[in-house]
Amino acid sequence: MRKTTRIVVALFFLLTSWAAFAGPLNINAADATRIAQVMDGVGQAKAEAIVAYRETHGHFKRIEDLAMVKGIGKKTVEKNRARLTVGRSGK
Numbered sequence: 001m002r003k004t005t006r007i008v009v010a011l012f013f014l015l016t017s018w019a020a021f022a023g024p025l026n027i028n029a030a031d032a033t034r035i036a037q038v039m040d041g042v043g044q045a046k047a048e049a050i051v052a053y054r055e056t057h058g059h060f061k062r063i064e065d066l067a068m069v070k071g072i073g074k075k076t077v078e079k080n081r082a083r084l085t086v087g088r089s090g091k
Contacts, residue, residue, distance in 0.1 A: 041079060
């Protein structure tokens with residue numbers, strides 16, 4: 001039983017660490033759940049606000065444009081800059 005638990009825990013950490021290195025998150029394509037998972041300081045409600053803003057105003061042209069979303073400040077944008085991209089397709 002202990003061996004099985006260790007294997008499950010190891011697989012969990014392997015899979016979650018893989019997601020962290022999968023590349024930057026496309027804020028023009030990602031859903032709210034994925035945004036909340038990747039962005040530091042952004043929970044589900046703020047992630048949903050990002051998606052709603054994008055749906056209303058169109059794609060973000062620059063990462064800095066995230067600061068136009070209510071509840072997302074410049075500090076949050078800067079803290080997450082390396083994790084994000086504004087590419088048009090893919091996640």
